[in-house]
Amino acid sequence: MGQLDQTSDWGRRLAPSLEEIEALALDAYALLPDAFRALSGEIRFHVADFPEDDVVEEMGLETPFDILGLFEGRAVAAVGTPQTGEFPNRILLYRRPILDYWAEHEESLGTLVGHVLIHEIGHHFGLSDEDMEALEAAAD
Numbered sequence: 001m002g003q004l005d006q007t008s009d010w011g012r013r014l015a016p017s018l019e020e021i022e023a024l025a026l027d028a029y030a031l032l033p034d035a036f037r038a039l040s041g042e043i044r045f046h047v048a049d050f051p052e053d054d055v056v057e058e059m060g061l062e063t064p065f066d067i068l069g070l071f072e073g074r075a076v077a078a079v080g081t082p083q084t085g086e087f088p089n090r091i092l093l094y095r096r097p098i099l100d101y102w103a104e105h106e107e108s109l110g111t112l113v114g115h116v117l118i119h120e121i122g123h124h125f126g127l128s129d130e131d132m133e134a135l136e137a138a139a140d
Helices: 018-030 034-040 053-058 095-104 109-124 129-139
Strands: 043-048 069-072 089-094
Touching (some): 018 043, 018 089, 018 095, 018 109, 043 109, 069 109, 089 095, 089 109, 095 109, 109 129
Parallel strands (some): 043 089
Antiparallel strands (some): 069 089
């Protein structure tokens, strides 16, 4: 269950910016074990308000709010010789869908951003959504 922040003036607060969401993601990444981060290789993080229209269409989403993050690139297990013009793997986090989800659930924003980041890192390692759901169920 989330904690109510009774020490700050919510009347003056603005929604977290792209940069603030990125800082939460970088903080969450820094908390991961060193060995895990070393195995992650070169991976970049990017925060956008929403996914691009082609992502919404390609994934068959009803709205751009239906996705919190996305892994782009080749999974670590599939990486061999780099292809010409291939970009480094990256994880995209979508600020507005994350904030919408956060507003409807009892979870801190930092915890949520960390969860989305770790989920997308799972795709970086070649895990499917079903694989990660099974791992989370086993951990509970």
